[in-house]
Amino acid sequence: MQQSIIIKGARQHNLKNIDLVLPRNKIIVITGPSGSGKSSLAMDTIFAEAHRRYLQSLPIELRTIFDQIQKPDVDLIEGLSPAVSVDQKTISKSPRSTVGTITEIYDYLRLLYAKIGTPYCFICGKELISQDIHKMTASILSLPEGTRIQVLAPVVIEKKGEHREIIERAKAEGFIRARIDGKLVELTQNISLKKNIRHTIELVVDRIIIKEKYKNQIKRALELAIKYTQTVVVNIVDKNKDIIFSSTLACPTCGVSLPEIDPRLFSFNSKYGACPRCRGLGYENIEEEEEIDVLTLTPCKLCRGTRLRQEALAIKINEKNIAELSAISIDELKNFLSELKISSHESLIAERILKEIFIKLEFLQKIGVGYLSLNRPAFSLSGGEAQRIRLATQLGSHLSGVLYVLDEPSIGLHPRDCLKLIDSMKELSMRGNTLIVVEHDEKTIMNADLIVELGPGGGRQGGYLTVVSAPEKLIRNKNSITAQYLNNSSKIAIPKERRKSSEFIKIIGAEAYNLKNIDVKIPLGVFVCVTGVAGSGKSTLIFEVLYKALIKKLYNTNVLPGKHKTIEGIEKIDKVVYIDQSPIGRTSRSTPATYTQVMNEIRELFAMLPDARVRGYTKSRFSFNLSGGRCEDCQGEGVKKIKMHLLPDVYVVCDSCKGKRYNEETLQIKYKNKNISEILEMTVSEALEFFSAVPKLRHKLQVMEDIGLGYITLGQPATTLSGGEAQRVKLSKELSKKPTGKTLYILDEPTTGLHMVDIERLLNILQRLVEMGNTVIVIEHDLDIVKCADYIIDLGPEGGTDGGYIVAEGTPEEVAMNPKSYTGKFLREKLGL
Template identity: 35%
Template sequence: MKEIKLHGARIHNLKNINLTIPKRQLVVITGISGSGKSSLAFDILFEEGKNQYLRSIGILAGLDNEDRFDEIEGIGPTVAVHQNTTRQSNPRSTVGTKTGILNQLALIYASDGKALDEYKKPLSPSSFLYTTADGMCISCKGRGSYYDINLKQLIPDKLTTLLEVYESLKVTSGFLRLLKNKYGMHFDTSFWELPEDIQDEVVYGTYDNGKQSYCLERILRNAHEKGEDVEEVYVKTICPDCRGERVGDDAREVFFYGKGIGQLGQMTLAELLDYLDEIPGEELSQFTKNVIKNVKQKLKQLIKFRLGHLTLYREMSSLSGGEVQRIFLHLHLESKLDSLIYVFDEPMAGLHPSEKQSMIEAVKELRNLGNTVIVVEHDKEMISQADHIVEIGPKAGIEGGIVVYQGDYKGYVEADTLLSKYLFGKRTMPERKVRIDIFDNKDCIILKHANVHYLKDLTVSFPLHAMVGIAGLSGSGKSSLIEDTLLKRLASARKYGHAYGITGVERISSFAKISQEPIGKSASSTPASYIGIWDKIRELFSKQEEAKLRNMDAGYFSFHSKGACPDCGGSGYERIFLTSDFSVDKLCPMCHGKRFQEESLLVKYKGKTITDVLEMSISQAVFFLADQASIAKPLRILEQMGMGYLTLGQPTSSLSGGEAQRVKLAKELGKQRGGNMLYVLDEPTAGLSLYDTALLLKLLDKLVIGGNSVIIIEHNIDVLKNCDYIIELGPEGGDMGGEVIAKGTPKQLIASPNSKTGRYLTCY
């Protein structure tokens, strides 16, 4: 079939829509946040494509799913690249393992590598991989480095007592009592005069069944993992045995044209391609020739995607969002599969304007292989090059869920939808009154010697009581400067009263980091629980007359306590595992997704059950709970941010990165603050249409007018041109970045010959 035909789609807020989507084309589905576009793309097209394929091979036979639509025709095997699934946190996952290049290099070394000892037994490919027990360096367990404590820096004074050491690290009173029971007799002794075995135990602890006791190493590791700047005393040390090569002794004695595999792992992709280009092919086995040809092809495509600055050993968790998306797109393009349906979730998120065209070309290449590519996107460039456009709207939640436009780009220009008005200048973004007197060296925070990752020992001034944009290409050092340097040093200054390399901290009352990291992974985490109103709502139900008669406390109105449905445990569905890590969900036959046991649903507040309240949108709940001030206030903030479409009970794991960030911002704004706060946001426009971006700009402006400071990492031109001051990093990514290439007001960036962002500020 040449089309996907959908009839009566009605999941979430979709209003029984009918839709015909052409196959083997690039289709963009757009709409404001909460309009229903993700419900259409992921909850229907992707889920049904996956489920029909599984049914066709007999895996899901006889499994009825919830009533989401009347009929769907022409759907085929479907692949989803969702923002939530592309984020990586495993430190052993690197560019080399994710792309498969390290595995291919291991084959080359096992086949044609030359050992220093000629009579040595040949090694298997696994011996060249840091991810295997055979191949990893034993000392660092394949990490290439480890953290060690610089005791002389931590305790520079020879007279500092053990108690003073603990106090300087802000050990809690509870742990201090435990430590006193163990080391109390040594508390008044200088640390450097303690017996060597006690010193060692205080620093590195003891182990009981593999569990480390409370010690200085554990205190510093916890602080490091929380993002505090403890790098002066908790130092990342390159493994002395493998010198960062990650692999064991045997592998390090095998060379291929003068290089060990660990040395290749530390090269950038561009350097690796140059190295492989110089190897004479006539001396190689046919097998190795084929593998090298394959590796070079991979490297060329990754470099084309502007990833040449990465090394094979670069951890996936340290990559920017744009870099991660491009690696995943490369993997799908490399498969060369056709006749598939791909569903992408905002592949343009996290990209600098100059990087967008290469992403669009890659998506088109996937289409040209014979696939249907469906992209959920707000970006004007992607929309302008789509074969077919679908806008869901007109607004969010109950005001959305219908098809307001379907057709080509030419027709969209003439359309009169909410988003097309913003896209084509019929409605304009709000313009802030940008500060002219922006830079005053007295009213700023100054960072000195910022050199994390590729930062080139920078000194950077951040003006306060202003909106400051941090711009630059993907991988240019924006997150290194803000997340890994500024925020860590601010955290250390707040905890210890001082921090290395930062001045002006006393000019703010406090700071809040608002990132795109998921709020919670469990189904029990909801917007209501996250913003702190869920307990109050449950208390409200427990005070109703029916609840008192039945002796029901607040626990009966919790779906993971006494109130949970006994069949599904309060999840609302049954999870059926097809393999150890692949499952499908079936609606619970007892509670039909309501999550609660029957008795809990007999109690009503203003005629509504606890399930009814959880199913309310934030906008509905603001009206319904208007007389409950402590509940209504944080809900109103969310509504003002354009998030009135979220339901109180939806799992926070289902929120996009941008949505999660705005819920965090609402929670921060709901706290009683005295003003003069510093808010640091990481790409808050991810997942936002121009309509939603306008609402966010108004909110950020309100924060600055209220005496606060805002630092915002952003690519969105509409946001950057409304900043009071912009700091741009570059000129490229990775080792070619890490410098401040331009700074000043938006007008000054437009005039700067070095700025790569300024030229786009004039285009809007």
């Protein structure tokens, strides 16, 4: 196999026709300022070409679709392996997706409970025993006289297939009717079931009216049903209510029976196991199909957020049901399973299942997410957490010869935990895999085998190869911007003095999730950093408790804040702004221009042009979201989505408008010789110069430039923005508004995606906000941000159940000297103490 990946003439996006040779089976870090072309090289050129070649290997009948996928703008790439992209955005955001389902650990737990779980009555709590025919008959006869029932034998339960053989056999054995997927059908009909949908088939054994004289008929019906299945369903016709009887499991006191215990019973994605109220979603007010508003989520009143039906929750191992195990941290789960008290017979059954679970749990611990629980919804994970979970899954797959492309895997990691991540990447490399990592973290850069630095700036000023070298040589390279920060020839200055405050917001008795009933004092009018290892309770304290309580009070919302006694001092602020890394939109219709309302100003400008007024064009003509001016073939998106079913969706450029979004008539209107599509293709920096004479536009664009977004294009689809870029777009929108001087800004890891040179620009913006009298709270791990704070609140000491305490608080110097603080240990070195 070729020993190198050879790239010649890469021109994707802003790349300047670069040539590059990358060694295989090594860790290669691509770094450089924001917009310098890192993702263009790693994701949009190398991975995109590997992905395109994979698609071409699929069946010939799909080739017409794949022919529409554009080849990256590169002359030649040789030596590519099968590639896996491990980025911040590819994890499922479905409400049905959890840490347990993503890692497949929950699948193994379901199998474990099905094999060695002990069933209990969900009413009285007693252990269940088998029911005989006499007990079943007596229970049925206890129904009111005259009740009409159907005795059903479930022969297929939630299984895919057409099931023709089963239906034909039932007809041959004399059955006339069946209940299929909840509907009663005559077996004499032509029954055609869809192959790829799960079906339930219950044969109607007999129809009986409850009377003592029909006792023997009931008994015979039960005996016949049990020949086909261990579980008998008695349907009360008038109420359409089912009673389940089991020949193996029943409560001697309550008469409660459980259905057949198999792994599907514990699946909240199956009708067989899901809570009937929330259908396995765990919440009252969401669908799969909808965008999730985390602020208004309410746990299901029936299952209390466990997602499962009561019968599944009644099966336990060592007195814990599967939902209880899913709710504890990965670290606690590993300890619980290590100390299982089960019989020698059960040990033989469980041995292989437990082995697989332990392997997966250990990999999750290795990459620093041991504080997460299996029931944590995928939509609530940060980009960094999602990426590290996928990385752990890859570690557990034991593949070799794979090209892994990672996009800032260190996001959200405390400096203490970065070494765990680096060790995991080295392990993948040692197995014969190649890792291309887009990264700014100092430790990751210094532990790579090769550094590729792009620059020297972003956007049009980026895309050049500035350095290709080993880490030890990089530090001495005078052409490297990264080296200047690594060798301290350039560095972010520590403030000469820390601001003091006489006013505070006080959170009293915070105990949401893992917070340990803590009281927290947050100074106002200063720059505050909240620090701590991953899972220590930072987001819980600031988002779940403080932010939700503030918007409930200030804006009278229906949000339910995390558990706490009270918050004092809310009257001292008049506005709260929370800026996270969630997307600014879910489709290509949302762009930086539309989100920041720059597009609104541009449309108004175009509508005022003489040519537009002559034709009667209003501002709506220049919207790609409205009929009239847009291309109707792609409905203004510029691209068309091709559903790939088992593979991620693929987007191809619209044939009609060639990606311009608008129809020909609209594109004929020009401002300074540019049509509206050409303006959307401009970078923020270019647009700032182009619209320098338009005050409203100039102000909004200047803020975006100041915050380090000069390299992104105005019309860049929201789906292509990283979490950090989306966050900075949101911040720029807020900064363009008139500040009140009493606003509280909350930012969650704003350094995501920023090179050291860009962090300085961000700091200047944040400090400017504080100088206006506002309060800025930042949840952050980057020590260059932390060292510049006026006040630090350090949580920990660990993640999960061992977190949730205040470890240290005060100025960076005070926290640095606290021996209990992990943050303080790294801060001491950064402050030179």
